[in-house]
Amino acid sequence: MxxxxxxxxxxxxxxxxxxxxxxxxxxxxxxxxxxxxxxxxxxxxxxxxxxxxxxxxxxxxxxxxxxxxxxxxxxxxxxxxxxxxxxxxxxxxxxxxxxxxxxxxxxxxxxxxxxxxxxxxGQVEESTPEAAEEAAPTPEVVEIPKVTPAQMRTLAAVRDNGVTLGEKKVGHLVVRAQRGDRPRVDMVQWVISKGWAVSDASRSLHQGQPVTLTAVGEAILAG
Structure with missing residues (x-):
């Protein structure tokens, strides 16, 4: 990007x-x-x-x-x-x-x-007016993966709704949201596996691991 x-x-x-x-x-x-x-x-x-x-x-x-x-x-x-x-x-x-x-x-x-x-x-700051005139404008290129509407909604929920990944009982994961819609467990796990979001492993699943977007996830939502 x-x-x-x-x-x-x-x-x-x-x-x-x-x-x-x-x-x-x-x-x-x-x-x-x-x-x-x-x-x-x-x-x-x-x-x-x-x-x-x-x-x-x-x-x-x-x-x-x-x-x-x-x-x-x-x-x-x-x-x-x-x-x-x-x-x-x-x-x-x-x-x-x-x-x-x-x-x-x-x-x-x-x-x-x-x-x-x-x-x-190759994007360096221009130090002189001459350099500014000589530099050709470079179009912005951002590698953004293609996503489905459901994946986009999951990313938006992670960004906006205070999503945490927890464990209701041993081996049974649940997703909680502080506000708004609560995305499905499998969707949250999927965006994490793709590297678009990350869970805070410093907390236990029993406490609830906050899920946040990575830079790639932010870029996807930014469009």
Whole structure:
């Protein structure tokens, strides 16, 4: 896809993670103000949300400096190296262990979300008016898979309705939606298998795994 479309899609994903981190922090601050509140789950939520947002923060900074294509390649390489660099040793601190696990989940989520996203080469910024005159306009080309109306509705529900993938009982998956229509389980599984959406594996199926669109899924809906 072209750099402009890629930047837009990546910015949407980053903004979503920033908002989730802000929501988690706000919830924790509210609980701290209430005497006797149970904080463990709220603290875990902050660790998970902050870790998930971290690679996106770095990516946005890289995009500002180097453009979307180079930024994505560099950040994916860093995320992969960081993930491979984690050992299996654990600390005596439960908080440290939780933070390390959250960081690993955040890196895996980032790699899954951006997997298969290819940004066109050769779109460089023009430094002089002469270069602008000489540069021929390049039509935007975005590789968007063909989808059926049912698949499009599933992607729209994932984007808009707060879809989660859960387990009602062992081996029996269910889909829940915070609002609007609830897509079928098989359709959600199908768009995940195609790489158009991803479920948050940092949560158990019993808790419910939020499902979000990947950059490809966003591109499909953007048309």
């Amino acid at each position: 072209d750099a402009t479309t890629a930047t837009d899609l990546l910015t949407r994903q980053a903004t979503r993670h920033f908002e989730q981190a802000e929501t988690a922090r706000t919830r924790l601050v509210d609980l701290l103000a209430r005497h006797g509140s149970q904080l463990s789950m709220a603290i875990d939520s902050v660790l998970v949300a902050e870790a998930a947002a971290t690679p996106w923060v770095r990516l946005m900074r890289r995009i500002d400096r180097n453009g979307a294509r180079e930024a994505l390649v560099a950040e994916r390489e860093k995320a992969m190296n960081d993930l491979l660099g984690y050992g299996i040793s654990l600390s005596t601190s439960l908080v440290t262990n939780a933070a390390r696990l959250a960081e690993q989940d955040g890196l895996r989520n980032f790699l899954s979300t951006t997997n298969g996203m290819v940004i066109d080469e």
